[in-house]
Amino acid sequence: MDNKLTSKEELIIKMEELISNNEGPFSIVVADIDDFKNLNNLYGNSIGDEVIKKLISILNNNLSSTDMVFRSGDEFNILLVKKGAERSFMELEEIRRYLSDNTFNLNENSEDNVYFTLSFGVASYPRDAKNVVELFRVADSALFRAKELGKNRICLSEAESMVLKSNYFTKTQLDRLSRLSKATDRTEAFLLREALDDLFKKYSK
Numbered sequence: 001m002d003n004k005l006t007s008k009e010e011l012i013i014k015m016e017e018l019i020s021n022n023e024g025p026f027s028i029v030v031a032d033i034d035d036f037k038n039l040n041n042l043y044g045n046s047i048g049d050e051v052i053k054k055l056i057s058i059l060n061n062n063l064s065s066t067d068m069v070f071r072s073g074d075e076f077n078i079l080l081v082k083k084g085a086e087r088s089f090m091e092l093e094e095i096r097r098y099l100s101d102n103t104f105n106l107n108e109n110s111e112d113n114v115y116f117t118l119s120f121g122v123a124s125y126p127r128d129a130k131n132v133v134e135l136f137r138v139a140d141s142a143l144f145r146a147k148e149l150g151k152n153r154i155c156l157s158e159a160e161s162m163v164l165k166s167n168y169f170t171k172t173q174l175d176r177l178s179r180l181s182k183a184t185d186r187t188e189a190f191l192l193r194e195a196l197d198d199l200f201k202k203y204s205k
Contacts (some may be wrong), residue, residue, distance in 0.1 A: 005056065011079050013133050018081070019125060025084035027124040028077065029092065030139040034117045034151040036074035039113040043114060048074075050106035051116050053098075054185075061185045062095055085156055085175045092120050092154050094187040100152055104131060117152035119143060128157040167202060 018026050031038070033051065040048040048145055053073070059078070068079040080088045096118055102115035121143025129135045138157045146155040181188045 003005060006070050008070050008077065011068050011070045011077060012132055014079060014081075015125075015135070016079060019131065023082075024125050025082065025127065026131040027080040027083050027085060027088040027122055028135045028139050029080060029088065030080060030121045030136070030143045031076040031092075031118050031145060032147070033074040034119055034147075036116075039116060041112070043112075047106055047114060051104075051114060054104055054106060055116075055118070056070055058095060058185050062091070062098075062187050062190050074159070085122060088122055088124065089156065092122070096120065096152065098181065098187040119146040119151045120154040121146055121152060122156050122159070125127065 015026070015028065016025065033055065036048065036051075039051060052071070053078075056069070056071070059076070061190040063069070063078070064081070066081040068081075078109065080091070100117050103115045105111070105113050115193045121139045121141065123129060123135045123138035123142065125135060142155040142157055146153045150153070177188050177191065180186075180191060184191070
């Protein structure tokens with residue numbers, strides 16, 4: 001995914017196009033930086049700006065080239081193309097967990113690391129709604145529920161939970177994977193998928 005954020009108008013036009021052509025499933029995500037006002041009060045607005053830049057970088061590095069992101073203040077709208085509720089949840093959970101498990105040095109003149117998290121509300125077409133307005137309403141409602149439940153979580157349109165399966169590796173492998181993830185701003189799951197793709201190419205010849 002490139003670094004260019006889309007406009008809200010472009011994102012809505014794309015959603016309407018997908019609906020008109022019945023190109024589902026897709027999901028619209030409303031994401032919000034948790035306690036962003038407190039971050040600004042604690043570290044200053046300049047660090048708040050760096051938090052947003054870091055988050056944009058992480059989204060760019062972990063979303064597909066067909067996905068779209070719009071930002072308004074500390075809120076993001078993310079269009080996940082050809083991804084229903086379950087796949088969207090899994091990809092967003094990778095990003096949520098990456099943020100939740102790490103701190104970031106965003107000021108080269110300071111050794112302080114900044115910790116921040118995201119809450120997500122997800123609505124999927126055609127499962128949850130059949131038009132743009134209703135999809136955003138459902139996603140906003142899901143985000144509100146995520147905040148009410150304690151933040152730093154993903155809520156779908158329904159009060160349901162998804163449990164992700166864990167893979168087990170040696171401690172050395174996990175440590176190296178964790179360091180690579182932090183160095184590249186890519187989630188561990190994203191890096192593992194890349195490795196699997198290379199593996200499949202190697203043995204499919």
